[in-house]
Amino acid sequence: MYFRLIRNDIVKSKVITFTTMIFVAAASMLVSLAAILIVNLTGALDMLMTKAEAPHFMQMHSGEIDRERLKSFAEENDKVEEYEIVEFLGIDGSQIILGDNSLSNSVQDNGLSIQNEKFDYLLDLDGNIINVSDGEIYVPVAYMKDKTTEFGDKAVINGKEFTVAGFLRDSTMNSSLSASKRFLVSENDFAEVKDLGSIEYLIEFRLNDFSKIGEFESEYASAGLEANGPTVTYTLFKMMNGISDGMMIAVILLISALVVAIAFLSIRFTLLAKIEDDYREIGVMKAIGLRLSDIKKIYIAKYVSIAAAGSILGYILSLSFQGMLLENIRLYMGESENSSFALLLGIIGILLVFFAIVAYVNFVLKRFRKISAAQAIRYGTSQEKKAGTKRFTLNGNKLLSTNIFLGIKDVLARKGLYTTMLIVLVISSFIIIVPQNLYNTISSKGFIQYMGIGDYDLRIQTTISDKTDEIVNTVESDSSVSKYTVLTTKTFKVKTNNGTEENIKVELGDHSAFPIEYSEGRAPVSEAEIALSALNAEEMGKKVGDIITLVSEGNEKELTVTGIYSDVTNGGKTAKAVFSDSSANMMWTIICVKLSDTSLVDSKVSAYTDKFDFAKTSDIDEFVSQTLGSTISSVEVASYTAIAVALVITILVTLLFMKMLVAKDRYSIAVLKALGFTNSDIKVQYYSRAFLVLIVGIVLGTLLANTLGEVLAGMLIASFGASTFDFTINPVRAYLLSPLMMAVMVLLATMFGISRAGQIKISQHIKE
Secondary structure (H helix, E strand, O other): OHHHHHHHHHHHOHHHHHHHHHHHHHHHHHHHHHHHHHHHHHHHHHHHHHHHOOOOEEEEEEOOOOHHHHHHHHHHOOOEEEEEEEEEEEOOHHHEEEOOEEOOOOOOEEEEEOOOOOOOOOEOOOOOEOOOOOOEEEEEOHHHHOOOOOOOOEEEEOOEEEEEEEEEEOOOOOOOOOOEEEEEOOHHHHHHHHHHOEEEEEEEEEEOOHHHHHHHHHHHHHOOOOOOOOEEEHHHHHHHHHHHHHHHHHHHHHHHHHHHHHHHHHHHHHHHHHHHHOHHHHHHHHHOOOOHHHHHHHHHHHHHHHHHHHHHHHHHHHHHHHHHHHHHHHHHHOOOOOHHHHHHHHHHHHHHHHHHHHHHHHHHHHHHHHOOHHHHHHHOOOOOOOOOOOOOOHHHOOOOOHHHHHHHHHHHHOHHHHHHHHHHHHHHHHHHHHHHHHHHHHHOHHHHHHHOOOOOOEEEEEOOHHHHHHHHHHHHOOOOEEEEEEEEEEEEEEEOOOOOEEEEEEEEEOOOOOOOOEEEEOOOOOOOEEEEEHHHHHHHOOOOOOEEEEEEOOEEEEEEEEEEEOOOOHHHOOEEEOOOOOOOOEEEEEEEEEEOOHHHHHHHHHHHHHHOOOOEEEEHHHHHHHHHHHHHHHHHHHHHHHHHHHHHHHHHHHHHHHHHHHHHOHHHHHHHHHOOOOHHHHHHHHHHHHHHHHHHHHHHHHHHHOOHHHHHHHHHHHOOOOOOOOOOOOHHHHHHHHHHHHHHHHHHHHHHHOOOHHHOOHHHHOOO
């Protein structure tokens, strides 16, 4: 019996049934996708870190190195399981040609390495440790992704030819957030070109117990060992590898949560519409003594079928789309060992959606108790109380046409009815605007403030201290340069709260020339002041006004923390000061340049690159693009997905709502027709209702997106070092194109939704 009833009902209301199933499918698909992506990302990341045996602690170092002292430290420290010193041969990008492409414009520190003996292995795309032969070179997978080179190409490094034998995954330098990239060559080839570049050392340790990494860092710093370079730990390696895809998954999670909420609201729409259609029949069933539970079973059976079909369709769709969304994860990290578990978790996700929908339908059907059999049989529709518009009368209206006035009055009189559609439109606006604003923010030039970088055009970076004056003299005499400053990064010892010492990287120079945004306080201006990055401040337990003790030129120097800023470079752990110091080794110097004419950027990059072959000259826009490129790309995919989902939701919900409204208003429409209103008049009234709700929904959605949405996006950005966050909004997209797209969807949906209003007969719906 139930099968026949369900079949007949579906045939009778194909559009509503299909639309409801699409909503369930969309919700199930997104929940399943989020589960599959999370499990695959964590599994693939763990697999990469495990197979490569990533170091727990890496100290990069330029300059002289005392191998015996490091060996003694490692042997005497009971926390150390293994250690090794890896040579990284830095090669200028202009001296690296892959196929037909040069890396002269690369902002990465590219270099050659040999395969490690103990841990931190470089893996091929099958996850195996690479054994490279003479004449072969394995290229970082990032250069495969951007199509710089492909398998079998000829590579020329400082005049020596290699064959690209494959691509490598590097657990420490995979991410675009990592400033360096390792190319793998054989020991013989490395020895042959070793004198043609600059050697940097990667001092790496694996510990017996990673939970003691903090203690180990303090012990390394206290021992006064080599530290002329960034310090990176296992946790940061994992974060940098996972951040790009993690942000995309986070956006999808947000969208899926909102779509599930909309799915419930939409089911409520369709259920109420169906109850309105069947109002008289429900009254008859109650009048003849049919039990309430039996009436509910008829409706529950239908929605169980719809929920089951939608959930299965959603799972199939999630399997179809997972390949595209997992492509980046598989390329950079490989297959997850948990892939089968991911599919199981996806099934669990859709089962949760299914049971939640069935429970919700059962909850909504409780309103059957309030249906009066007598009123249902007499009127054939529910009778609503309208209140709150006594002062809003037609004879007092002088501004609006009669039809628009009646449409607006109906919305104000039945606020509860229109609230559901309003909530859906608010959520749809939120879904469109937040990912879009997040993408605009991280892809904008202004985002460099979250990288601890000011607003300038060029950065010239060198690690050779006695060459700095040559660059400065050239820049100072260049008439196209409007402003410049020199910032030198050095490593110092800092006293911690428990009395131990740690290394801290401090950028010295004039920080007022190209100021950055501070989440708290201001930039340092005197020699007794210092500003800390957000992660450093948090780790050290410092806030604005606190004192930190630095060891400079053999003496302790007390500095007052004047500001805390966001930074996603060098692991997010940096500091800024203006004092002078000649004792600490220079890690690098950056000359920041502002041009009087930004159209000269490309030519100046080329000219300075040719002149200063010992330095790296970068267009700051290109620097940001290459550093955050993978993250920007992932968020862009998520933002376009969000727009598509939101627009589909808007048109489907509006269609359902208008069909429900017409079913509910059959008596009112018949009365209006009897009074002489034409079909066109009635349609205008419905259009005015829809657009009033749309306008309010867009305004509220935009306000919510720029408040709560900004907070949620800030939480994402904070995960890699930014403590303060403001949206960079594209007003044309956010405030013109997005509302316009939604308006078009609402117009189309309203047009189809009210198409049957003109077919309502006066004689059938006006009862004496």
